Amino acid sequence: MKKEINSKIAIVINRNGMGEAPQELSHLLIKNYLGLLLSEEHIPSYICMYADGVKLACEGSHVIEELSLLEKAGSKIIICKTCLAFNNLLDNIAAGSVGTMLDIIDVQHNSTKVITL
Numbered sequence: 001m002k003k004e005i006n007s008k009i010a011i012v013i014n015r016n017g018m019g020e021a022p023q024e025l026s027h028l029l030i031k032n033y034l035g036l037l038l039s040e041e042h043i044p045s046y047i048c049m050y051a052d053g054v055k056l057a058c059e060g061s062h063v064i065e066e067l068s069l070l071e072k073a074g075s076k077i078i079i080c081k082t083c084l085a086f087n088n089l090l091d092n093i094a095a096g097s098v099g100t101m102l103d104i105i106d107v108q109h110n111s112t113k114v115i116t117l
Contacts, residue, residue, distance in 0.1 A: 003040075003041065003042070003043050003073040003074060004041060004042050004043075005042070005043060005044075005045045005074045005075070008045075008111055008112040008113055009044040009045065009046075009111060009112075009113045009114075009115065010044060010045065010046040010047070010048060010107050010108060010111040010113070010114050010115070011044045011046070011047045011048070011114075011115045011116075011117065012047075012048045012049075012050075012053075012104075012108075012114060012115065012116040012117065013030070013047065013048070013049045013053035013056060013117050014049070014050050014051040014052070014053045014116065014117075015051070015052050015053055015117070016052040016053065016055045016056060017029065017030050017056075018030035018033055018117050019117075027062055027063075030056065030063055030117065031062055031063050031066065033117065034063055034066035034067065034070065035066050037066075037070060038066060038069055038070060038073070043070060043073055043074065043075050044075055044115075045074075045075065045076065045111075046075065046076050046077075046078060046107045046111070047067070047070065047075055047076070047077045047078070047096070048077075048078045048080075048099075048104045048107055048108070049077065049078065049079045049080060049083075049096065050079075050080035050082075050083050050101070050104060051080075051083055052083075052087075053083075054079050054080055054083040054084050054087065054089060055087065055089065057077060057079050057093060057094060057095045057096045058084075058089045058092040058093055058094055059092045059093075059094045060092075061094065064094045064095050067094075067095035067096065068094075068095045071095055071096065076097075077095060077096030077097065078096065078097065078098075078099035078103050078104055078107065079093060079096045079097065079098055079099065080099065080100070080101060080104065081098045081099065081100055082100075082101065084098065
């Protein structure tokens with residue numbers, strides 16, 4: 001099924017997982033969520049990652065496949081450079097591209113709906 005980009009929706013991921021749950025459950029939830037996004041006809045135009053959320057886009061993450069497939073389908077993934085540098089992960093990116101907090105703010109201002117996980 002061909003995916004359509006919903007240019008009005010941005011997803012923000014600011015945790016290394018989803019929700020306030022034990023890490024194993026949190027990781028399972030984010031993997032399921034991203035996988036289900038892929039099964040939808042419409043996907044978000046942007047996925048913005050900051051704080052501990054940047055770890056999900058780095059080598060060794062359990063959701064690299066889902067993020068890569070979303071990116072291939074047309075979602076733009078922006079990863080906070082400051083957060084990557086803070087965690088010494090600038091050289092470990094496996095999906096998405098490095099951006100600044102201003103890039104993330106711009107996405108939020110230009111989206112009619114921002115979903116924070």
